[in-house]
Amino acid sequence: MSGAALLEVSGLTLGYGRSDVIKGVDLRIASGAAVTLIGANGAGKTTIMRGLSGLLKPRAGSIVFDGHRIDGLPGHRVARLGVIQSPEGRQVFSNLTIAENLALGAWLLNDAREEARRREGVLARFPRLAERLDQSAGSLSGGEQQMLAIGRALMSNPRLLLLDEPSLGLAPLFIEEIFRIIEDLKREGRTILIVEQNASAALDVADYAYVLQSGVIEIEGPAAQVAADPRVVAAYLGG
Amino acid sequence: MPAFLDDFLFTYESLVHSLGVNGLLALSMYVVLAMGQLSLGQAAFMGIGAYTSALLTLNVGAPFPLVLVAVMITPALGALIIGAPTLRLSGVYLALATIGVGEMLRLLYINTPLFGGALGLSGIPRLAGIIWIYGCLAVGLIVFVFVARSRVGRAMEAMREDELAAGAIGVNLPRYKLGGLVVSAAIAGLAGALDAHVSSFISPAAYGFDAAVTILSFALLGGIGSPFGPVLGAIILTLLPEALRPLQDFRLVVNGLIIVLAVLFMPRGLLAWRMGRLAARPGGASR
Numbered sequence: 001m002s003g004a005a006l007l008e009v010s011g012l013t014l015g016y017g018r019s020d021v022i023k024g025v026d027l028r029i030a031s032g033a034a035v036t037l038i039g040a041n042g043a044g045k046t047t048i049m050r051g052l053s054g055l056l057k058p059r060a061g062s063i064v065f066d067g068h069r070i071d072g073l074p075g076h077r078v079a080r081l082g083v084i085q086s087p088e089g090r091q092v093f094s095n096l097t098i099a100e101n102l103a104l105g106a107w108l109l110n111d112a113r114e115e116a117r118r119r120e121g122v123l124a125r126f127p128r129l130a131e132r133l134d135q136s137a138g139s140l141s142g143g144e145q146q147m148l149a150i151g152r153a154l155m156s157n158p159r160l161l162l163l164d165e166p167s168l169g170l171a172p173l174f175i176e177e178i179f180r181i182i183e184d185l186k187r188e189g190r191t192i193l194i195v196e197q198n199a200s201a202a203l204d205v206a207d208y209a210y211v212l213q214s215g216v217i218e219i220e221g222p223a224a225q226v227a228a229d230p231r232v233v234a235a236y237l238g239g
Numbered sequence: 240m241p242a243f244l245d246d247f248l249f250t251y252e253s254l255v256h257s258l259g260v261n262g263l264l265a266l267s268m269y270v271v272l273a274m275g276q277l278s279l280g281q282a283a284f285m286g287i288g289a290y291t292s293a294l295l296t297l298n299v300g301a302p303f304p305l306v307l308v309a310v311m312i313t314p315a316l317g318a319l320i321i322g323a324p325t326l327r328l329s330g331v332y333l334a335l336a337t338i339g340v341g342e343m344l345r346l347l348y349i350n351t352p353l354f355g356g357a358l359g360l361s362g363i364p365r366l367a368g369i370i371w372i373y374g375c376l377a378v379g380l381i382v383f384v385f386v387a388r389s390r391v392g393r394a395m396e397a398m399r400e401d402e403l404a405a406g407a408i409g410v411n412l413p414r415y416k417l418g419g420l421v422v423s424a425a426i427a428g429l430a431g432a433l434d435a436h437v438s439s440f441i442s443p444a445a446y447g448f449d450a451a452v453t454i455l456s457f458a459l460l461g462g463i464g465s466p467f468g469p470v471l472g473a474i475i476l477t478l479l480p481e482a483l484r485p486l487q488d489f490r491l492v493v494n495g496l497i498i499v500l501a502v503l504f505m506p507r508g509l510l511a512w513r514m515g516r517l518a519a520r521p522g523g524a525s526r
Binding site: 053054055074075076079080084085086087091092093094095096100103104105107108152153156 | 390393394396397400401403404405406407408409410411412413513
């Protein structure tokens with residue numbers, strides 16, 4: 001993988017209570033790359049996300065983002081540096097309107113004109129949201145909520161976008177649409193980490209892939225190469 | 240003052256006072272609930288304010304405005320001390336921790352001669368009155384209306400909706416939680432002091448678990464979409480027992496029933512509308 005590393009994770013160990021869930025993981029995300037982390041349910045994918053976004057304090061190892069050590073920083077500090085997570089399960093503010101959800105995405109920004117500009121960009125990308133600005137987010141379908149969650153994350157103009165299971169629980173048509181959007185974002189040069197159970201879609205869109213199994217990286221490499229790996233085909237691609 | 244108003248105030252003076260004091264307590268509950276936290280320490284903070292004010296007035300003879308400043312600072316310091324270790328707690332756990340603090344303080348008042356023991360302190364001069372109480376309530380309401388419409392208000396609303404997502408958009412959760420608890424303690428302390436200086440008597444029993452739950456029910460009944468909701472809830476729950484007086488012994492039963500029905504059928508409170516809704520102006524900014 002080429003380009004300077006925007007995120008460099010080494011020896012990351014994370015856990016809850018007495019057990020370590022992630023046991024010394026190394027990850028590297030080049031600036032402008034789309035990287036995917038795939039693995040079965042319970043492999044620890046979401047735990048890694050929580051560690052990267054400052055929601056869970058690492059037990060060992062380091063996370064360096066753009067030259068700053070961010071392991072151990074609280075979530076809002078990590079967000080301020082530009083690492084923005086679109087959380088698993090489409091955690092939109094469901095009682096608030098779509099317009100308000102988007103505005104909250106730009107909460108760190110104190111520039112109304114820039115906020116309006118970003119909003120136009122998000123609404124152009126998700127025309128479905130533009131039609132429903134005054135509706136409460138809870139009234140949207142699952143796929144639309146996922147779009148809103150991604151749109152809200154984009155409102156902060158993230159330097160590293162963390163997408164946690166963007167396809168979770170969505171209808172096939174919506175999954176296609178979400179991955180088309182991720183593809184667009186990648187083409188525009190955004191750095192993205194996608195954590196997914198839907199390995200085939202994630203490997204299609206990503207440049208580089210890591211396969212997580214029981215808290216360790218089992219396989220890594222360029223996405224096309226990982227997709228062709230017989231172990232991956234057998235375990236994740238239903239080959 | 241017209242004679243009828245004079246008569247009215249004479250008859251209902253203490254009720255008018257409690258309406259205002261309870262309104263302030265409801266506001267103090269609002270601050271905490273508005274960011275999705277649950278504290279049952281409001282009665283304890285009220286008690287800190289009441290005892291601080293009574294001791295300052297009785298033993299030191301401090302001027303009343305100064306007393307009012309002190310009664311906001313003392314419970315706020317208390318909230319800082321409690322808040323720092325309990326901030327990592329949320330939901331039910333913060334509520335339990337604050338109940339514990341309330342009980343500790345109640346026992347401290349009962350067992351310390353300085354606080355007058357179980358009998359409490361009496362003979363507190365009636366320095367507060369309608370003007371002080373409703374002045375503070377009005378200032379509190381106005382400030383909260385502005386806060387609810389501000390950037391801070393939006394962060395609070397985001398936290399109430401989903402703490403994890405609020406953190407992900409960059410809201411400094413610990414600072415907001417601690418700040419909310421401190422402000423709420425200061426307001427509760429102020430309410431306690433004003434109450435002590437109109438009723439001229441305070442005792443530990445008034446700041447126990449019952450009071451904490453009553454204050455919580457103000458906000459639950461009124462709704463926390465805007466600062467007006469909890470104040471409305473306080474007004475209704477203060478007037479209701481008076482209105483139900485003809486029912487005699489049954490009035491608390493009916494009182495409870497009304498609260499249960501309200502919570503069941505209006506889970507977002509009587510005043511469900513939200514403050515500071517953003518318009519969906521095309522390309523419009525939000526502030």
